[in-house]
Amino acid sequence: MPETSWVFAIEENKLQDNFASMVFPKGLPVLLIKKAGEIYAISNKCAHMACALAGGTLKDYIIRCPCHDWRFDIRTGEFLDAAEIKLKVYEWKSSEGKIFIKIGE
């Protein structure tokens, strides 16, 4: 069973509302999105051909991949056209103004 750990990602005050921030806890490409006071953490690699979703567009809770327009719900990671295809969604926590991502599951 892989070991899990909480890895520092970014200072919480660097996250802006409606904006996706790329972070690389332990080298993993993760996208943190702050929306209406909540934070969502998803893989920054599209489930189609691994383009970086950070270059995509965010509308409401939907991020659109810049490469071939696949759309994903940032709350669940689900691909809108086929919910069985998902981006990895990461658990996160805030401690003393810092965001940590749970890695290793």
Ligand code: FES
């Ligand atoms: S790589 Fe994202 S839609 Fe193709």
